[in-house]
Amino acid sequence: MSASRKYINRDLSWIEFNRRVLEEAEDPTTPLLERLHFLSIVTSNLDEFVSVRVAGLKDQLKAGYNKPDFTGYTPQGLTKRLAKRIVRMVRDQYKTYRELMRALAKEGVVFVKWPDLNDGQKEELAAYFHQIVYPVLTPMAVDSSRPFPLLHSKELYLAVVLRPDLTDVKQEDRTYCAIVQVPSILPRTVPVPGRKGTRKQSFILLEDLIKEQIGQLFSGYATEAVHAFRVTRNSDLALNEEGAEDLLAEIEKELRRRRRGFPVRLEIEKGMHEDARELLMEELQLSDPIDDIHEIDGPLDLSFLSRFAGSLPNADHLRYPRYEPKYPLEFEESDDMLSAVRERDVLVYHPYESFEAVNDFISEAAADPDVLAIKMTLYRVNAHSVLVQALTKAAESGKQVTVVVELKARFDEERNIAWARQLEKAGCHVVYGLVGLKTHAKITLVVRRENGVLRRYVHVGTGNYNESTARLYTDAGLFTCRPDIGEDASALFNEMTGYSTPHNWRSFAVAPSGLKPKLFELIDREIAFAREGKPARIVAKVNSLSNQSMIDKLYEASAAGVRIELIVRGVCCLRPGVPGLSENIRVISIVDRFLEHSRILAVANGGNEEVYISSADWMTRNLSRRVELMCPVYDPGLKKMLINLLELILRDNVKARELKAGGGYERVAAKEGEPPLRSQFAAANLWLWKKAAAAEET
Incomplete structure (x- = not known):
């Protein structure tokens, strides 16, 4: 090969x-x-x-x-x-879109065009246009005195081709072009007043409504054609962190530059007028009509469907049954979260268990007079974060609050800048991470005075401190006050905020310098056990696997007889099932109701299994260009719970797809006599496993 x-x-x-x-x-x-x-x-x-x-x-x-x-x-x-x-x-x-529109129509929900409406409906929608839409619109003519406007990336626009009213003899009989932005501040779907005697819910797309009324923006001109289009620009930031005296100011400057990134793709409505098409190609400097221009047979930008589906009234029968996360049993039975963590480690698995536990942990620490310091990393935070409010109160009450805010979290830069400023204003020490590295580790450290000594409480997670995504993503979080983990947590924050030399980690493995060597050490140990005829197995759950040397190390382990099972949701550059290379490696992917986001590693270790949770995927950027964290799970019960979870996912025969040697994926089918097993639905009973385990222990 x-x-x-x-x-x-x-x-x-x-x-x-x-x-x-x-x-x-x-x-x-x-x-x-x-x-x-x-x-x-x-x-x-x-x-x-x-x-x-x-x-x-x-x-x-x-x-x-x-x-x-x-x-x-x-x-x-x-x-x-x-x-x-x-x-x-x-x-x-778009083939699927048309199929779904037909299915929606059978449920009494239809998207209509202007000719489908009766006079009364047209009158009411015209009134909505005049009162709500028209004042927001800005027609932008393109001619010698008015240059081509800046088109924002991924925003929806209308290209309008006009001809002058020839009653004015001064006007030439030629076409003129103008551009109108479809205002993203308004709902993309506009409810249509119902017809008498029908229960149908009808909607018209905002751009279709604007098209019908567009002539009101161009008096003295006849509208020859109106077509939607959309530009996608280069959105990657090119930061010079070494030369930036103020990283926050540098990122703000780059965000402004992003708006002017070079066009990568132009999406146009099918049948666009040739004059408008040529103008866009010329002004956007797009030369390849095959690679650069995508002609769409349907509404551009189907991302609006998510908000529409979530807001449609009286339609719960067309959604998954509502799932309410359970509050973690260990904390539910205790009035004091810190005392519960003193008794034993606690593992919380979202979204089956509530992220409120994390909010409460920080909020309790912020209000506790014996808590002296709170340190935390923030990568992606939701709009109305309870955590940020708790940290603000903690700082205002005199506690030492340190927050490592990652300003370079792609597409969340502006929000993170706002949080950073709010935290600084409250008196928090805000650090923007290390030069050249993104801080992607998910960790909180609480330092509390107890009986004259200090105790460290730590939360380590696989996902962001974001209560919105915690209802949609699967992630694990470990609460512990083990001294070795606490010492490592303090050392990690010292490295991120000061000039500390690399720490001799007792429990953690930390990228960019230590995580990859630790993973290789664990794999090498499994190789040694395989050669000795002892249990040798690796089960890893990550979002992506693309680092070449990591793949080569897994190939080496496979050749040595180590059984390797990988649960990789997204990108996987490893080719499984190749004789002499990877015949002992199986790769599956789960795409289901929740986004599989947790990173978990289990190794057989000759029969004495070890389990780790991590913030890192096995990609080059995670292993060498980010501050990432991998933490062991020591508690035997919690280890067993995570191993059971991995085994459950590996047995999925409803939503699992298996990666084949050729690079394609095939659905995993249930074997004859085997009942269907959908791992996400089965994992929803995780809190019941905890309750059963607690009863058994008692």
Whole structure:
């Protein structure tokens, strides 16, 4: 096998992942409004991929770089292949969209066009346009005196082709072009007043309403054509952290520059007027009509479907049954969370268990007069964060509060800047991480005075401190006051905020210097056990696996006889099941109701199993360009619970897809006589396992 054929290309693997998301929208067993939600996610995912990954490839092409990567693809060859696969995916996405619109219509929910409306409906919608929409619109003419406007990335626009009213003899008989932005501040879907005697819920898209009334913006001109379009720009930040005296100011400057990033993709409505198309191509400097321009047969930007599906009234029968996270049993039975953690380690698994436990942990610490200090990392925080409010109160009450805010969290930069300023204003010590590294570790340290000595309480998580995503993502969080973990936590914060030399970690493995060597050490140990005929197995759950040396180490373990089972939600560059290379490796992916986000590692260790939770995926950026954290789970009961969870996921035969040696995925089918097992639904009983374990212990 050639060296490059040993690996699957990262970007092509990502396309396969988004294809699995699309399959959930195509799946008739998925509730109808949930299918719309998945269809929306396909668009959001693709937007980010194009604005970062495809943009990066085009950057390389502009710079004349055309060397193959470790999977054998040159930027030019990969760009061509991605373009074909994206076109195919979008075509299938809109085919599914039309199918879902037909299914919605059977449920009494319809999207209508202007000619479908009666006079009364047209009159009411025209009034809505005049009162709400018209005042927000700004027509932007394009001519010699008015230059082409700046088009914001991923915003929806209308290209308007006009002809002058020829009663004015001074006007030439030619077309003129103007651009109107569809205001994103207004709802994309506009309810249509109902017809008498029908219970149908009708909606019209905002852009369709504007199209019908567009002539009111251009008096003296006749509208020849109106078509929607959308530009995707390069959205990656190019920071010079070494030369930036003020990182916050540097990022704000780059965010302004992002708005002017070079165009990567132009999406246009099918049948766009040739004059408008030529103008956009010329002004946006798009030369390749195949790779750069995507003609869409349907509404542009289907990401609106998620909000629509979530807000549709009287439609719970078209959604998954509502799931209410359970408050963790260990804390429910205690009035004092810190005393519960003193008794034993506590593991919380979201979204089955409530993120309120994390909020309460920080809030209690903030209000406790014996707590002297709180230190925390923040990567992505929700809009109305209880945690930020608790940290603010703690600082205002005189506690030492240190927050490491990652300003470079992609597409959350502006929100994080706002949080940083609010925390600084309250008196918190705000640190923006280390130069050249993103701080991606998820950790909180609480220092409390107890009987004349200090005790450290630690929370380590696999996901962000974000209560909104904690209801949608699967993540693990460990609460502990073990002294070795507490010492490591203090040392980690000292490294992130000061000039400490690398610590001799007692429990943690920390990237960029120590995590990869620790993983290799664990894999090497399994190789040694396999050669001795002892139990040797690795089960790892990550979001992505793309680091070449990590893949090579897993190939080495497979060749030595180590049984390896990987649960990789997204990108996987490892090629499993290849004789002589990876025949002992199995890879599955779960795409289901919740986003699989937890990172868990279990190793057999010759029969004395070890389990770790981590913030890091097995990608080059996580292992070498970020501050990441891997923490052992010592409590035997908690280890067993996480191992049971991994085994449960590995037995999924409803939503699991298995990666084949050729790079494609196939659904895992139940064997004859085997009952269907959907791991996310089964894992929802996690809190019952805890209750049973607690009763057994008693």
